[in-house]
Amino acid sequence: MSSFQHLSSATTHAEDVDRIFDLLLVLSAATSALVFGLILTFAVRYRRGSAAPRGRLPEFVSREFEIGWTAATLFTFVFLFWWASSIDVSSQSAPANALDIHVLAKQWMWKTQHANGAREINELHVPVGRAIRLQMTSQDVIHSFFVPAFRVKQDVLPGRTTELWFKPTRAGVFPLLCAEYCGTDHSLMRGRIIVMPPEAYAQWLSAQPQGDDLAHHGARLFVANGCSGCHAASSNVHAPSLQGLYGRTVALADGRHVVADDAYIRDSILQPKRDIAAGYEPIMPSFAGLLDDGEIQSLTAYIRSLTAGEHQ
Ligand code: HEC
Ligand SMILES: [Cu+2]
Incomplete structure (x- = not known):
């Protein structure tokens, strides 16, 4: 697994997304197994010339049984919808104490700036365990800020500010990609998010040239x-x-x-x-x-x- 370390979930949001993804996977696998199992069973049981009885339903398929499993399916889907949308809604608004960081995208790089004025290019250092809110805008065309391990992706538009927030759960270095085709060197528009323990982050931040905030x-x-x-x-x-x-x-x-x-x-x-x-x-x-x-x-x-x- 270690070579996929940079892709396995690294934020609270990623954990939520993975949980629902796993559930959907298990449900789909179970449904497929049931359907293919029945196809196989019926193909053998009712093959041409077999003596199996045909033309009437087994005892247990009553009216109640049909209503029961229709209701159960409906309930499952409504639950999945509620769960997925509640994750989506909470991903829209950052907690009030979030750390604000500015992101400026341009062909073909990511410029980031911390509250104290420290600037970075194609890199972003953040502390673990703290909600981070990115205020993003583009200097030219549409780009998209995509961090697979965080399970977040947000378009970055010229002439508008878009927001994105996440709360890292573990330290590490995670790839940042541009996910919106933005010209010749789009594929090179990459960066790294460096998640550090809070003390290491504070130390890193104070060691940066202050710049003008x-x-x-x-x-x-x-x-x-x-x-x-x-x-x-x-x-x-x-x-x-x-x-x-x-x-x-x-x-x-x-x-x-x-x-x-x-x-x-x-x-x-x-x-x-x-x-x-x-x-x-x-x-x-x-x-x-x-x-x-x-x-x-x-x-x-x-x-x-x-x-x-x-x-x-
Ligand atoms: C010629 C005078 C003038 C100049 C120069 C000017 N403004 Fe204004 N600004 C106004 C007036 C009058 C209003 C209120 C009417 C309106 O909303 O357009 C206003 C409204 C605003 C508002 C909305 C305020 C509110 O209460 O809704 C903002 C923000 C603002 N200006 C920022 C700026 C910035 C930043 C600059 C410089 C880049 C600037 N203004 C230059 C006269 C000016
Ligand atoms: Cu781009």
Whole structure:
């Protein structure tokens, strides 16, 4: 088994998926065995010229028997559906204490960045036993973040943020692949997820060149691109304060209410005419074509940090 070590389950989600996979395998094998067994038995028992009685059902096939096994089958399928969808639903939303890591995909590499600013290329170090949430976006075409041992796969799209979360259960090195054909070197777009014991991870992280963390980079962009000219408290322009915006429900001019998440902030910057905040004029210019996806990620991280009260 050791050569498949990197494929055997390595997250809580993978354990769930494997459990249901095993059950489906056993059920399918049992059903196939039953069907083929009966085919064989009947072929022998009712072969041409055999004396076996024909033309009436055996005693035990009563009305109750038929209702019973139809209900049992129905129950089994409803149970399987419920189980599979509950795993699917829980895989959609990360626990609140998850560790956020940013992923930027481009032809043909994975760039990752930790909360403290440490950056990696085609590698991602994470601690074991901690929920990890990836905030992912692409700089060019559609890619897909696929870690077989984690049983997770999520498309990474240009112009949008997609999320993925997992909780590693054991240390090791696991292959990361791009699972969406993305051009000439698609097959080389590979990486490694390195799952380490928490102390080793902390040590690794503190040994990395600090770099500029996303929020600080975003704070500089916020000034350099003139956002602060309108959004700063001291500005004469009537524009909403972004303090505490992240995660809040925003009332829009057309009466809708939306939660200010990554996607909303991205849209606000790239397509400001789409969702106008209630009580404001649609004067914010679009920054589409002026800011790349990495810069949008940084600005979003900055706006998010305003919630935590780290700046201003
Ligand atoms: C010309 C002034 C102006 C500039 C420059 C500007 N904004 Fe805005 N912004 C506004 C106004 C006015 C609104 C509210 C109306 C709307 O939703 O479009 C707004 C809305 C927003 C919102 C949604 C806020 C909410 O409460 O829903 C975000 C996020 C935002 N801006 C971020 C930015 C960022 C980031 C930049 C720089 C890249 C920027 N803005 C540059 C004027 C500006
Ligand atoms: Cu790719």
